[in-house]
Amino acid sequence: MFVKHGVNSGFSSLASSAVLRRQQFLIRSLGGHSVSDITHQKKRMEAVKCSSGGADAECVLRAITPSLDPKRHKGQAGKIAVIGGCREYTGAPYFAAISALKIGADLSHVFCTQGAATVIKSYSPELIVHPILEESYSISDVDDEGRRQILKKILSEFDKWMERFDCLVIGPGLGRDPFLLECVSKIMTHARESNVPMVVDGDGLFLVTNCIELVSGYRLAVLTPNVNEYKRLVQKVLGGDVDDQNTHGELLSLSKQIGGVTILRKGKSDLISDGEIVQSVSIYGSPRRCGGQGDILSGSVAVFLSWARQHISATERESTISRTNPTVLGCIAGSALLRKAAALAFEHKKRSTLTTDIIEHLGQSLEAICPAS
Ligand SMILES: NC(=O)C1=CN([C@@H]2O[C@H](COP(=O)(O)OP(=O)(O)OC[C@H]3O[C@@H](n4cnc5c(N)ncnc54)[C@H](OP(=O)(O)O)[C@@H]3O)[C@@H](O)[C@H]2O)[C@@H](O)CC1
Numbered sequence: 128m129f130v131k132h133g134v135n136s137g138f139s140s141l142a143s144s145a146v147l148r149r150q151q152f153l154i155r156s157l158g159g160h161s162v163s164d165i166t167h168q169k170k171r172m173e174a175v176k177c178s179s180g181g182a183d184a185e186c187v188l189r190a191i192t193p194s195l196d197p198k199r200h201k202g203q204a205g206k207i208a209v210i211g212g213c214r215e216y217t218g219a220p221y222f223a224a225i226s227a228l229k230i231g232a233d234l235s236h237v238f239c240t241q242g243a244a245t246v247i248k249s250y251s252p253e254l255i256v257h258p259i260l261e262e263s264y265s266i267s268d269v270d271d272e273g274r275r276q277i278l279k280k281i282l283s284e285f286d287k288w289m290e291r292f293d294c295l296v297i298g299p300g301l302g303r304d305p306f307l308l309e310c311v312s313k314i315m316t317h318a319r320e321s322n323v324p325m326v327v328d329g330d331g332l333f334l335v336t337n338c339i340e341l342v343s344g345y346r347l348a349v350l351t352p353n354v355n356e357y358k359r360l361v362q363k364v365l366g367g368d369v370d371d372q373n374t375h376g377e378l379l380s381l382s383k384q385i386g387g388v389t390i391l392r393k394g395k396s397d398l399i400s401d402g403e404i405v406q407s408v409s410i411y412g413s414p415r416r417c418g419g420q421g422d423i424l425s426g427s428v429a430v431f432l433s434w435a436r437q438h439i440s441a442t443e444r445e446s447t448i449s450r451t452n453p454t455v456l457g458c459i460a461g462s463a464l465l466r467k468a469a470a471l472a473f474e475h476k477k478r479s480t481l482t483t484d485i486i487e488h489l490g491q492s493l494e495a496i497c498p499a500s
């Protein structure tokens with residue numbers, strides 16, 4: 128409606144002709160907000176409008192991807208941690224963590240249950256795997272005091288590492304065990320107190336939807352819901368069904384209602400909002416909908432979000448990109464790269480394209496936009 132879709136780039140931004148309509152829309156949809164709120168939004172919209180001049184998703188990727196500088200030491204290109212991996216799921220945390228490395232992060236950790244850890248380690252020696260989480264079934268004979276002690280130990284194990292991470296990915300393959308989710312909610316609270324950014328996906332969204340305070344008002348959080356996860360969020364936060372006639376306005380309201388948390392709504396086009404702007408990425412990807420593509424996305428967004436924060440703190444704020452919310456930039460870059468890699472993988476593998484094939488094309492896709500040398 129008010130977002131003009133880019134023809135070549137697939138990353139759409141606000142076109143000047145749409146700004147007025149959008150402001151009117153905002154005033155309608157954000158009824159009750161002060162004039163200064165609206166003025167602030169207008170300024171942000173102008174900023175994004177400027178970026179549409181030449182800056183598309185590829186420009187964002189180019190701007191925020193750091194060069195391979197020999198002066199940089201291990202860790203400076205990103206240290207990511209995935210919190211996920213339980214009795215049922217070992218693929219999802221692996222996909223997220225290995226994607227972060229394949230894109231260019233230096234270190235990728237996984238915090239999971241003991242049983243999942245052995246399996247995830249066997250997929251790849253590149254990952255640093257911490258078998259610290261517990262599920263109810265493994266502590267069924269432990270009394271309440273014993274459980275409190277286990278929870279305390281898990282938190283202290285995690286806290287030893289937490290501040291080293293540039294971003295956490297919470298939820299891929301986490302499962303829904305109540306004790307495990309209680310531990311993860313405490314981990315999220317600690318991470319938030321330390322201002323560690325987080326991407327919340329999969330069962331992390333199940334947790335957050337039932338306890339929205341975990342992320343509410345935390346501007347360093349990104350939620351990446353798929354169709355089901357989005358539906359649950361809308362029902363819980365906005366109190367109704369998803370409105371397919373008002374996709375952008377609804378996403379804007381949802382993000383605003385959760386206090387400016389960035390939301391990446393996955394689908395045919397990926398829609399991104401931080402409560403102030405709505406962006407969409409619609410680069411052609413793949414018609415295969417095999418499980419695990421969302422996990423690649425969450426690991427990718429974590430890396431790009433970290434790079435966007437570095438980019439913004441290292442540059443003067445004169446460019447439009449450096450004035451844009453880094454969580455939004457991270458989402459645009461992650462979505463665009465995943466889609467490019469999926470398209471390439473599909474070219475080769477057609478109907479047999481799997482998530483591992485897409486991961487194998489992440490490097491080539493980024494190389495085409497940001498050559499290593
Ligand atoms: N290779 C792997 O390891 C992969 C693992 N993956 C991992 O799987 C996890 C779930 O993610 P997903 O995408 O299947 O969730 P989603 O679309 O909400 O649900 C689909 C339907 O299933 C149901 N449902 C789900 N969990 C349930 C539960 N514990 N108990 C009961 N019902 C449950 C759900 O029901 P509902 O919640 O709507 O009641 C809906 O109808 C998550 O950790 C993800 O990372 C994926 O990333 C793919 C690759």
Ligand SMILES: Nc1ncnc2c1ncn2[C@@H]1O[C@H](COP(=O)(O)OP(=O)(O)OP(=O)(O)O)[C@@H](O)[C@H]1O
Nearest residue numbers: 353354393394395397412417418419420421422424
């Ligand atoms: N209909 C679609 N057409 C094109 N691309 C899509 C479509 N749906 C999703 N995608 C792409 O696939 C990515 C993953 O979205 P999806 O909805 O499959 O996530 P998910 O269900 O969380 O995946 P996972 O199986 O990893 O949990 C999205 O970012 C998007 O780029």
Ligand SMILES: [Mg+2]
Nearest residue numbers: 329353421422
């Ligand atoms: Mg998912």
